[in-house]
Amino acid sequence: MSTTGEDWDVIVGAPGFALGVRLAADTVAGIEFLPAGLTRSARCALGREVTTQLTAYLRDPLTPFDLPLAAAGTAHQRAVWQLMRTIAPGCTLTYGEVAAQIGSSPRAVGGACGAxxxxxxxxxxxxVAAGGSLGGFAHSTAGFLPGIKRWLLAHEAAAGGFRLSANGPALSSRRPDARLS
Known part of the structure; x- marks a missing residue:
């Protein structure tokens, strides 16, 4: 994780963190979580569009994304990422549920999530992990990154999909249909 703004084409501020965005040609090449307080204004049309869409999501988690993403990942990772895109804001699936849907293992799904x-x-x-616990985030199970995962899930809870629970599992679904059709 870089802590300077020079490595990023755009840095979008968020509550308690920032989003560093790399652009390549006419695509988004990558997004990473950065410490709060870093910013970098967009200098091109794609950078301005990325900023607009990420900022809109940070205001309203039901905002859809329509950004050109650079090709990346193995066939397995792309299958996991494609399934992730079908999960509605405010809904979750477990690593095991995703694995069953694509014919994989929960550990391999976790690896694809981290990548x-x-x-x-x-x-x-x-x-999330089986039983509703948070699980890891970006190959991390403690500190800064899982805290961002918790914030994102709480942010989407405001849309009415699930709630965080202080006395039981980290998450509990209020909707039986975790996927969009």
Whole structure:
């Protein structure tokens, strides 16, 4: 994780963190979570559009994304990422549920989640551990990054999809249909 703004084409501020965005040609090449306080204004039309869409999501988690993403990942990772994009804001699936749907293992799904180059746009935060616990985030189970996952899920809870629970599992679904048709 870079802590300077020079490595990023755009840096979008968020509550308690920032989103560093790399652009390549006419695509988004990657998004990473950065410490709060960093900013970098967009200098091109794509950068302005990325800023607009990420800012809109940070205001309203039901905002859809329509950004050109650079090709990335193995066939397995792309299958996991494609399924992630079908999970509605405010809904979650477990690593095991995703694995069953694509014929994989929960551990391999977790690896694909951690390798996701476009977090938030491809919502890896909507994949949780069995029993509703938070699970990892970006290959981390403690500190800064899982805190962002918790914030993203709480942000989407405001849309009415699920709630965080202080006395039981980290998440509990209020909707039986975790996927969009």
């Amino acid at each position: 996701n180059p476009f977090p938030i746009v491809i919502p890896c935060h909507r994949i």
